[in-house]
């Protein structure tokens with residue numbers, strides 16, 4: 146690890162990637178510029194557990210510019226970009242991360258972040274929040290509060306809140322309109338195919354692509370699969386979303402049926418074992434599996450291993466499982482978050498929106514933590530609107546404002 150962190154050549158490459166991301170994250174640089182006259186994190190320790198990508202480096206450097214003392218770990222053992230870790234370390238950030246960690250090394254890096262006694266925790270997936278709540282070493286530490294980046298993290302925190310054990314306020318950044326609508330949908334939609342194409346280099350047109358889950362992420366993936374010429378099928382458990390998928394023009398059926406027909410399966414549910422042994426048993430020879438959900442639980446990889454006589458890597462990020470009847474099933478990125486393991490995660494333009502929300506939510510926690518209850522809080526509307534306005538400005542897009550007459554009409558109950 147130290148060799149990665151201290152590698153000046155890597156750090157130089159990381160600086161190039163940081164500059165590239167910064168240039169394409171006008172929304173975030175505008176948010177940071179505005180915050181620099183209003184937010185003073187001087188002397189505040191912030192623990193950050195995010196996928197360590199070029200986009201994250203722009204957020205971390207922004208937090209540093211506002212005075213924060215940042216302790217950084219990854220949000221997945223396989224997603225860290227070493228050049229970015231090295232660049233941030235060379236800029237004085239305390240970094241505990243490298244690509245290809247074991248699960249225990251990954252967990253230990255999160256503990257190291259908490260050992261720095263951060264007052265605010267910015268998390269993605271809630272491994273850091275859960276560790277702060279669950280492990281004896283950290284439960285007595287005092288925190289102002291935190292933020293959470295993704296749907297799966299928010300689901301876990303809701304369960305923690307329901308158990309009455311949430312011990313500091315957390316803003317659910319994932320739930321901001323300016324996050325879900327763009328990051329989950331357009332970001333994941335594009336970067337999932339970026340990962341699949343880098344790993345397989347195959348044609349998508351004409352293939353039957355089965356997308357599991359028609360939430361924001363699933364919608365984005367289905368949309369991009371269709372754009373690439375695939376025959377797109379969707380699986381769901383929620384009747385409203387199933388109906389939405391149907392009216393958006395997709396074929397919607399149970400996984401039990403579609404498992405026979407799919408060429409490429411992509412999970413985006415946040416749920417466990419959405420593709421399992423009963424499905425592998427029916428799959429075509431050569432079927433390809435990828436997961437875009439946060440954790441590597443959506444595809445039952447150990448179940449696949451049990452029914453296979455051989456598991457071997459055939460290309461970077463592609464493993465072949467050979468079943469007893471000689472059928473081959475290919476798994477991308479070991480079933481981990483495909484866009485971050487096999488590609489570089491979301492494009493900078495969408496992460497600029499998500500991370501503007503993160504930065505402003507962390508600032509709100511800093512300002513108001515004494516007023517907030519120990520609850521999961523939605524992103525305040527003024528933050529969502531500010532991020533949208535910053536994004537429009539960064540993209541040089543102008544919109545109308547309501548006239549006086551329209552304002553009066555909108556505020557009146559008489560026609």
Ligand SMILES: NC(=O)c1ccc[n+]([C@@H]2O[C@H](COP(=O)([O-])OP(=O)(O)OC[C@H]3O[C@@H](n4cnc5c(N)ncnc54)[C@H](O)[C@@H]3O)[C@@H](O)[C@H]2O)c1
Pocket residue numbers: 295296297298328329333357358359360361362363380381382383386413414415416419437438439440482483484491
């Ligand atoms: N890859 C990325 O960069 C990225 C980005 C954002 C979110 N995520 C993750 O992607 C996952 C989905 O996020 P989202 O925002 O779309 O969530 P969401 O809650 O909006 O959608 C999930 C959908 O999956 C459906 N679902 C649940 N169990 C299912 C099952 N067994 N079969 C079929 N469908 C099922 C739900 O009904 C829901 O409609 C989460 O784990 C989230 O954290 C990943």
